[in-house]
Structures are given as C-alpha cells and as structure tokens.
Amino acid sequence: MNFEQFQNQSPLYVIGALEPEELEEFEKARKKFGKKAEDYITECYGLHEAFALSLRPAKASAAIKQRLMAMVRARK
Amino acid sequence: MHRKAKKRARVAKPTTRRFSAPPQLEPGAPTDLQLMHGIQAEDPDALSLLYDRYNGILKALILRVIHNEAEADDLLQEIFMEIWNQAKNFSAQKGKPLGWMVTLARRRAIDGLRKKQAYARAEVRLQVEIEQQPDAWVHNATEEEIVLGDTRALLRKVINAIPPAQQQAIDLAFFKGMSQREIAAKTNTPLGTVKTRLELGLKKIYDALKELKDEL
Secondary structure, eight states, X not given: OOHHXXXXXXXXXXXXXXXXXXXXXXXXXXXXXXXHHHHHHHHHTXXXXXXXXXXXXXXXXXXXXXXXXXHHHHHO | OOHHHHHHHHHOOOOOOOSOOOOOOOTTOOOHHHHHHHHHTTOHHHHHHHHHXXXXXXXXXXXXXXXXXXXXXXXXXXXXXXXXXXXXXXXXXXXXXXXXXXXHHHHHHHHHHHHTTOHHHHHHHHHHHHHHOTTHHHHHHHHHHHHSOHHHHHHHHHHHTSOHHHHHHHHXXXXXXXXXXXXXXXXXXXXXXXXXXXXXXXXXXXXXXXXXXXTO
C-alpha cells in the first residue's frame, strides 16, 4: 500500500468501516509510514467531531446531570 | 475548579488545528482542554462544565445511533462517567477533547445498541427511515439551517453536498457501526460499490472540511 492508498483508507479506518482483511493491510502500512501516518489518522478523527457537530443538539433530562454529579462526588 | 487544575490548565499548549470548532465560549470561560485537565485532577466542577457544554451534542449522537430517548439518557450518563474515569487516558497530542469524547460516545452507543438487543428494533426503525428518507441528512437540512448555528450549518452544507447514496453509506457506517458487508446487505448494493461510496463520500467531506477549517 502506498501513502495515497493509505490516505484513502484512513477515513474508513476512523469510522470503523474497514473489513478485517483491509484492516490488516492498513495496520501494516500504518507501521511502515510511522509518524506521518499517525498525524493523518489523527486529522481524520476530525470527521467524528464534524459528524457529531452536524446534528441538532438534543436535550438531556435534568435528572441525568444530578445523578452523574452525585456519582462522581460519591466516588471522590 | 481546583487551584492545581487551573495552574496546570494555564500552561497547557494548544493542539494541532483540526477541522471543526466547539460552540463559541464566553470570554474567560475555560477551554475544553482546561476542563479535561481539571477532570484529570478530579475536579467535579470541570466535569459539570464539560457536561453543560456538550451533553446536547453527545445526546444527539447517541440518539442517532439508538433511537430511544430513555436509553439515550442512561447512556449519556454512563458516557460522562466514563469520561470522568478515563480522563487520564486523554492526550492532547492525539486530538481535541471533543473528538475524544465523540469517539468514546459513538463506541459506547454502538456497543449499547448491540448489547441491549435493541438492534433488531432499531433496524426496523432504520429500515423505515431508509425507505422514507434515504437522504436523512439532506432531508432535514433546509429547515434546520435557518435555526442552526454557523458551524452546524456549514457542516450540514458539506455533508449535503455529497450524493445521497454516499451519505447513506456513511450514515450506516458511522452512526450504526455497520461494516461494508452489512451495508451492502442492508442496501442490496454490491460490496465494491459500498466501498467506493464510502471512500468517495468521506474524501469529499474530509477535503471540504479542510478547505473550510478557517470558517469553522
């Protein structure tokens, strides 16, 4: 796999859409390309933020935060 | 926030610029990174602020996956508890706090979808959605853009610019955690076509977001 192919596969990797045989090849290329591969993958994870931020926020029940904070303070 | 956390937060350096921007912060409000440092220092107030800032976005993401209001609320609570427990594993070198939280929330939501055996029920709902609005992202965009914030409107515009079939493939992969083979079976589409749709669609979104990064 060359770096351009690696770049094409990276967005599929970050959304978990690579098939097992593709994943194996991808991981080999990831090791081969080292830091520039890691940097590119990190950048592709921006897709996660983009997809989440493209949704209209939903309102959570007020009780959720109360329960969460009570649990956190109890564990401290 | 604890004094120690504030001190640590002040020396934190910004991370590499990424695509998307979090909601606009009030002047003087702690950044996401400062809040993560606060959580790492076990400051509940930092978690409280982070919750206030992102519970709506994360709940929307969870709802998109599991389509159940009560389950989404429960999962949201579990996810923020995991953020509290796993904050020590967050590294600014690997990306922004929001990206880390979204990745964690998506994984938990997809796990939850399968674990709670809601998958079959969601599939029925999903099938109805696919039949009724194969281009759900497109479908909602026009009316929503009127009220959406700038960031969301821009992101919608980017996503809506790709063909509906590519949107659908990405939607099923990202929000439902489906593999290419599952998408192919679900949509009666050849596997190679699904792969091409995912690659082209994601590349277009990635490239468009890079071009827009100064506006986001």
